Amino acid sequence: MRTSFKLAALALTGLxxxxxxxxxxxxxxxxxxxxxLWHQEFSGKSGVxxxxxxxxxxxxxxxxxxxxxxxxxxxxAKTDGSKQGNLVLKATRYTPDLEGLYYSCPINTxxxxxxxxxxxxxxxxxxxxKYGQISARIKVPSGDGVWPAFWLLGNDLDxxxxxxxxxxxxxxxxxxQYPYTxxxxxxGPGYSGENGIVNTANTSKVTSAGWHVFSVIxxxxxxxxxxxGKVYNTVTPSVVGSGKSYVFNKPFFLILNLAMGGNFVGxxxxxxxxxxxxxxxxxxxxxxxxxxxxSGSKSAISAGKP
Numbered sequence: 682m683r684t685s686f687k688l689a690a691l692a693l694t695g696l697x698x699x700x701x702x703x704x705x706x707x708x709x710x711x712x713x714x715x716x717x718l719w720h721q722e723f724s725g726k727s728g729v730x731x732x733x734x735x736x737x738x739x740x741x742x743x744x745x746x747x748x749x750x751x752x753x754x755x756x757x758a759k760t761d762g763s764k765q766g767n768l769v770l771k772a773t774r775y776t777p778d779l780e781g782l783y784y785s786c787p788i789n790t791x792x793x794x795x796x797x798x799x800x801x802x803x804x805x806x807x808x809x810x811k812y813g814q815i816s817a818r819i820k821v822p823s824g825d826g827v828w829p830a831f832w833l834l835g836n837d838l839d840x841x842x843x844x845x846x847x848x849x850x851x852x853x854x855x856x857x858q859y860p861y862t863x864x865x866x867x868x869g870p871g872y873s874g875e876n877g878i879v880n881t882a883n884t885s886k887v888t889s890a891g892w893h894v895f896s897v898i899x900x901x902x903x904x905x906x907x908x909x910g911k912v913y914n915t916v917t918p919s920v921v922g923s924g925k926s927y928v929f930n931k932p933f934f935l936i937l938n939l940a941m942g943g944n945f946v947g948x949x950x951x952x953x954x955x956x957x958x959x960x961x962x963x964x965x966x967x968x969x970x971x972x973x974x975x976s977g978s979k980s981a982i983s984a985g986k987p
Contacts, residue, residue: 727762750942752784758800801938813973826950844873852895865906880914
């Protein structure tokens, strides 16, 4: 999510692989032992922001390294008050006052003004995870140019520059450009941006038509990506390759965001699209066969205690 993807480069390097759902690798082995360590269910009243004990906001425009078209604000992620209970990250079209202060993006609009307001929340400095299984049940938006993401960054990011810090993109989709496709990617030194280690899964119906559970199973020297319990991508030190560092045996913090436009989705957003919503039913973190630990502040851990 952090740096740009170029479809042409992906096609040329052969990194974009498509996998349809088959039998899960886990189904052929002994059933794993999962223990819920931390969760968020987003139930309760409508209009409540995500817990400040757990989440920070990334704010502002500037393109976020991908020529994105939105600015992030702190009031576009709120609970919907439904019986199920969802956190909704909403993007809305932005009409700036060009005579005053406004959010700017590196895009071809009058004054370089951002086109949308949206939200990006993360747990850096408050909560981190190492190994285990992390899952979120999400309904992604439809629309030409929408870019929802559920992902992780190395907890040492402040003193270990990206991509050496590592990035695990648990879920990204590309709106109406690839309406059936989910992307799962690992980024690290020598395999970042358009050269990330990526694989895809195809859902039987348009991905935005319903809810899906996006997960990684993460143990020492191995990460597997899943959609609805089906494994579609695996990264190990041997996959990363000789001479390249495998940087995923350490804690990572969590990020949820809804970007609009940018290099990954092919540039612009449809002029007919005025808003989009990414709904999150829950986030759940488990130990996996005894591997997995959550760290951070006492209040952040307590706020998600089972």
